Amino acid sequence: MKKLVWLLVLINVGLLAYFNKDVILPSAPKAALLAIHPEKISIVTQQQIDALPKKGVAATAPTVAAITPPSVEVTASTNPASAPATCYEWGVFSAANLTNAQAAVSNLSIQTTVKEQSSLEAKRFWVYKQPLKSVEAAQAKTQELKALGIQDMYIVQDARWKNAISFGVFEDEQLATKLLNELRAKGVKDVVKALRNQGKGHASLQLNKLTDTEVIELKKLKPEFPEADLKEVTCS
Structure with a gap:
């Protein structure tokens, strides 16, 4: 009898819980249904669609500077570095020479300045x-001297000292x-040191800012002027 009573109680409790589950258990949220009104539906044109504001896009794009x-500024050098120039003094010369x-020197297109010399400076x-008997004999002698290790010399072409060999x-x-x-x-053998002009020279030539090529051409004139010394000087 007691078992029947408890069974009925359990059945009643179960039925009560079943019919009241919405109250006992939390229900999931329900989305509200939107009422649809057909009379309010209208067709829009493409221009109206383009005129609608774009969501998430600013009306005016920011200006990027x-x-x-x-x-x-690259400055190209219009005057390339020229070859270094040097200055020389050539002399001493007698009035005639x-x-x-x-x-x-003028034939070499080199400008000169005459520098007067005192008797001591001259x-x-x-x-x-x-001087040897012929130019052939002088040339043969220079070859012999080169074999001895002598390089700085030249054959004089000046009329008075023609075919002499100058060393300096x-x-x-x-x-x-x-x-x-x-x-x-x-x-x-037979090498001589002598006072070349005995102080009777008159002047020397100043040659300013010569290039290497001009110096080479100038040295080629030494055989014609054996009394003159070509030396490098400070440019003034």
């Missing part, structure tokens, strides 16, 4: 070998004496 890198020397000491002209007598001794030590 263009960043222009600073210009770099000065005119000839100026003409020879002295030049010359180291040379006496110096203002300083000590330098001339030093060269003389060196030549003799190498076996050069």
Whole structure:
């Protein structure tokens, strides 16, 4: 009898819970249904669609400032570095030879300035070998001297000293004496040191800012003017 009573109680409790589950258990949210009104539906044109504001897009796009890198001014050198130039003094010349020397330099398109010399400044000491009988004999002798290790020399073409072999002209007598001794030590015979013009020269030529090519051409004139010394000086 008791079992029947408890069974009925359980059945009643179950039925009560079943019919009241919406109250006992939380229900899921229900989306509200929108009422549809056909009379309010209208057809829009493409222009009206384009006129609608775009969601999430700003009406006016922000202006982006263009960043222009600073210009770099490149200055091209219009005057390329020229070859270094040097200045020379050539002399001393007698009155007669000065005119000839100026003409020879003028043929090389080199501008000169005449520098007057005092008697003391005009002295030049010359180291040379006496003139030989012919140019062929002089050339043969220079080949013999080159075999002894001597390179700095030339055959004189001046009329008075034609075919002599010059080793150098110096203002300083000590330098001339030093060269003389060196030549003799190498076996050069009959070499002479002498006072070339005995202070009777008149002037020398100043040659400013010569290029290497001009110096080479100028040295080719030495055989014609054996009394003159070509030396590098400070440009004024």
